[in-house]
Amino acid sequence: xNITNTVISFHEQKHYRKSNRKRLSCLGIAFEFVIAAxxxxxxxxxxxxxxxxxxxxxxxVLIIPRLQSGALSFHDYPWMAVLIAAFSFASLxxxxxxxxxxxxxxxxxxxxxxxxxxxxxxRSWCDKCNRVRPRRTHHCSAxxxxxxxxxxxxxWINNCVGEDNKWLFVLLIFYTTLLTLLxxxxxxxxxxxxxxxxxxxxxxxxxxxxFIRHELFFLMAQLPLTGYASVLSLNQFLQRxxxxxxxxxxxxxxxxxxxxxxxxxFQNTRYALSKLFxxxxxxxxxxxxxxxxxxxxxxxxxxxxxxxxxx
Numbered sequence: 387x388n389i390t391n392t393v394i395s396f397h398e399q400k401h402y403r404k405s406n407r408k409r410l411s412c413l414g415i416a417f418e419f420v421i422a423a424x425x426x427x428x429x430x431x432x433x434x435x436x437x438x439x440x441x442x443x444x445x446x447v448l449i450i451p452r453l454q455s456g457a458l459s460f461h462d463y464p465w466m467a468v469l470i471a472a473f474s475f476a477s478l479x480x481x482x483x484x485x486x487x488x489x490x491x492x493x494x495x496x497x498x499x500x501x502x503x504x505x506x507x508x509r510s511w512c513d514k515c516n517r518v519r520p521r522r523t524h525h526c527s528a529x530x531x532x533x534x535x536x537x538x539x540x541x542w543i544n545n546c547v548g549e550d551n552k553w554l555f556v557l558l559i560f561y562t563t564l565l566t567l568l569x570x571x572x573x574x575x576x577x578x579x580x581x582x583x584x585x586x587x588x589x590x591x592x593x594x595x596x597f598i599r600h601e602l603f604f605l606m607a608q609l610p611l612t613g614y615a616s617v618l619s620l621n622q623f624l625q626r627x628x629x630x631x632x633x634x635x636x637x638x639x640x641x642x643x644x645x646x647x648x649x650x651x652f653q654n655t656r657y658a659l660s661k662l663f664x665x666x667x668x669x670x671x672x673x674x675x676x677x678x679x680x681x682x683x684x685x686x687x688x689x690x691x692x693x694x695x696x697x
Contacts, residue, residue, distance in 0.1 A: 418491040420529055420544055429541040433484065436615075440569050441477055443608055448576060473568050480561035482675040484543065487558045492548030493534035495523050524637060537635040550681055553662050556626050557674045563619040570612040573605055631658045 449470065452458035460467050495515075512519050515532050519525075524536035526546050535549035547555045629635060631652045639645045660666040664679055 418489060418545075420546075422528060422544060426528075426541055426544060430488065430544045433542050437477070437481060437484070437565075440565065440612075444473055444477075444569065444572065447605075448572060469568070469572065473565070473572070476561055476564045476568060479675050480558070480565050483554055483558040483561050486675055487547075487551055487554040488543040488545050490545075490551040490554055492529075492546040492552075493550035494529075494548075495519055495532040495534055522635070522638075535635060536637050537629075538637055538640075553664075553674065553679070553681065556623075556630065556662065559619060559623045559626055561675075563616070563623045566612050566616040566619050569608070570616045573609050573612060577605065577609065627655070630662050631655060633658075 449458070458466065495517075510519055510521070511517075512525050512532050514525050514530070517532070519532050520534075522535050523532050525532050526536060526539050528539045529546050533546045533548040535552070537547040537552055537555075539546045540555070543555075543558070545551070625636075628649075631654075632650045633653070634645075634650065642648070656666070659671060663671050663674060664681060665671070670677060
């Protein structure tokens with residue numbers, strides 16, 4: 387029986403437990419955030435600072451001073467305009483993806499979501515929420531709520547990754563990877579092509595700006611940092627593609643010791659991404675952070691039992 391996107395009456399026990407998630411609404415858009423210990427916000431703050439640092443180095447250390455001094459011109463280096471446009475676009479999309487992934491509800495299990503839970507393998511009982519939950523729904527201790535298609539609780543965005551916001555998390559990793567790779571490429575190109583005048587340029591502007599006279603330090607520190615960050619983010623992005631193509635989650639990878647050897651069949655990449663983003667238009671995938679899109683539940687869960695012993 388195919389019950390995909392079918393609404394069924396729901397008679398499950400009500401959820402009486404309050405979670406740590408707080409919901410706000412502005413201009414018809416719902417926002418959620420997690421009330422957590424103060425020190426956990428340091429992770430989110432570090433991501434924002436890393437984004438600001440990359441933009442500061444790119445614009446105010448590498449590009450703008452050279453445009454002002456005449457050392458760099460779009461006439462002599464027409465490819466530089468393309469690079470600046472690509473970096474600016476990736477930076478903007480990365481920040482929007484970060485904000486939206488952090489405040490978009492991940493898919494908290496509420497009355498009305500699920501599939502027909504007639505088989506024991508399709509359901510489990512959450513002692514904390516005091517309710518039946520469908521498979522692939524797990525309780526997040528940080529949010530204190532059951533999350534549909536729970537992937538993990540990401541402290542970098544201080545939010546869970548679940549059925550409703552995993553597409554934004556994929557975009558966040560994609561644009562983070564693109565941004566760090568572009569930054570690494572820019573620093574490498576500058577060091578290789580402009581090494582002969584690096585010291586001269588630094589000494590020339592030493593008296594003009596505190597930041598510019600520390601240019602050499604910024605560049606030498608940025609080269610290994612962006613290289614390391616590029617490798618990490620690219621690895622994470624490739625793992626996400628595997629999860630998308632197999633319709634699995636990182637939580638399954640953690641709890642299942644045979645995960646790597648028992649992966650479901652790989653779906654076609656375009657088909658899997660079309661399901662993730664709700665469209666087969668690749669342009670809308672790229673512009674995903676600007677879309678008002680909410681995934682529809684794959685199935686609607688129903689369970690008529692009242693007590694945990696019915697499991």
